[in-house]
Amino acid sequence: MSTPGKNLSSYDPSLIPPAGNLKIAIVVSEWNDQVTGQLARGAQETLIKHGVNPSNLLIMQVPGSFELPLAARMLIESNPLDAVILIGCVIRGETPHFDFISQAVAHGCMQLGLDTGIPVIFGVLTTNNLDQALDRAGGKHGNKGTEAAVTAIKMASFNRS
Ligand code: DLZ
Numbered sequence: 001m002s003t004p005g006k007n008l009s010s011y012d013p014s015l016i017p018p019a020g021n022l023k024i025a026i027v028v029s030e031w032n033d034q035v036t037g038q039l040a041r042g043a044q045e046t047l048i049k050h051g052v053n054p055s056n057l058l059i060m061q062v063p064g065s066f067e068l069p070l071a072a073r074m075l076i077e078s079n080p081l082d083a084v085i086l087i088g089c090v091i092r093g094e095t096p097h098f099d100f101i102s103q104a105v106a107h108g109c110m111q112l113g114l115d116t117g118i119p120v121i122f123g124v125l126t127t128n129n130l131d132q133a134l135d136r137a138g139g140k141h142g143n144k145g146t147e148a149a150v151t152a153i154k155m156a157s158f159n160r161s
Pocket of ligand 1: 029065092
């Protein structure tokens with residue numbers, strides 16, 4: 001459930017730990033790329049704003065949100081990462097695909113974090129229509145990519161401590 005009035009780009013910068021030495025991957029779904037491009041940009045800008053070195057950022061694309069958890073697992077297994085951010089946008093259509101994809105990626109994201117001990121952050125919008133998605137990809141409700149980046153820094157720092 002979304003929180004009424006909550007802006008996804010709002011956070012208290014004084015609560016963000018130093019991020020200078022973190023290595024973070026962002027995996028971006030190509031489906032609904034006008035939305036996921038904005039989410040990825042929000043995440044990338046926020047990480048760099050808080051000190052993540054651009055050379056320590058790994059940005060990869062996958063065909064759709066369903067592929068995000070497996071791609072993240074491949075990256076974790078082949079790179080020393082502090083966190084992985086999954087970026088996707090699943091929009092409800094006429095068939096039940098929305099429920100299958102949303103549940104699969106949410107479950108895969110959580111399970112991968114539990115299995116590997118590496119924070120895997122759910123930067124996936126699940127909306128009823130494109131307007132709701134755009135509102136949360138740099139529109140009137142902020143940018144979920146920013147929220148995901150802040151969560152990645154906090155969880156990576158938690159893991160290192
Ligand atoms: C097939 C599909 C559909 C119908 N809708 C979306 C969507 O709204 N968002 C998204 O990220 N991906 C969608 N996909 C693609 C699936 O995630 C996946 O890439 C394909 O089913 C192939 O496994």
